[in-house]
Amino acid sequence: MNRILIVLLLLGVIAGGCVKSSVSPLVQYNKQKEIDSAIIADYLTANSSLKAKKIDTTGVYYIVNDGEEGTGNVLYTNSTQVTVAFTGKILTSGFVFAQTDQFHPTYVLGSVIKGWQLGIPQIKPGGKVRLLIPSRYAYGPYAQDSIHLPANSVLDFQIQLYNVTN
Template sequence: MNRTLLILLVLIAGFSACKKTVDPMIQYRAQAAIDDKIISDYLTSHPGLGAKRIDTSGVFYIINPGEEGTGNDLFTNSTQVTVGYTAQILTTGVVVAQTNDFHPSFPLGSVIRGWQLGIPLIKKNGKIRLLVPSRYAYGPYAQDSIHLPANSVMDFHIQLYNVIN
């Protein structure tokens, strides 16, 4: 009897130690599909935006006529960009960050990937709107300091005030 009980306990301990692991690539692809559907549904319900996709990234941009900016700026990862922006969650419209009268400067290579793809599409004093899937924004990492949930699809309104190489 003791032997049977011991074998049963070992089996239970062995099975309880087994955890179902999820392949990170499967999670990434699943979230990408969710994000892409959110953006697609948004654009379908707002057909007049004239949004264009940046390559195959899933990032969409809108530049209104006359808001492209001026100049012949060359952008690299070390290019310093001075911007004003509003960041909101696309699905809720909740604003999570806004610069108002403060215009921070960043090296282009240090900002989220969605910005790295979108900002070079405009010039100094240009304005752009970016719809950014979570994989090109903050990904699965919640930003508690600004009350941003993990895997948030973002809507950025950006004005490029200055470009320094």
């Protein structure tokens, strides 16, 4: 009798472990996508003087002010190295989570967040771009504790491009 109870208990535990979550990752992704889109749309409505352009259907917006496009001919690839100065803020709060002051780091374009991969090619060396990046093109649902960045943060980057190397 005890063996039968143990077997039934084990079967109950196994069956209970197989129950799927009520919210699939795709549903969560789409819900956050809508939230991010609303945050950016509200921001752009409140700041209607910004001449923001959307990059394809990504939800990433960029702003390049007149005279700040940079100069030269550049071909961007995933292995392109970019030397930049930047300030990164959370769009909703204005909290600065990252900033370069006196140094200008160099990154391989293919190794930075997707929002940068899409936004930096909008300018040339010497140019400045402002990027409004939905969370899915930044760090997504993963908090970045080392820089005090909550999960699903919509980001606002000011980037100055100093050099491009292929």
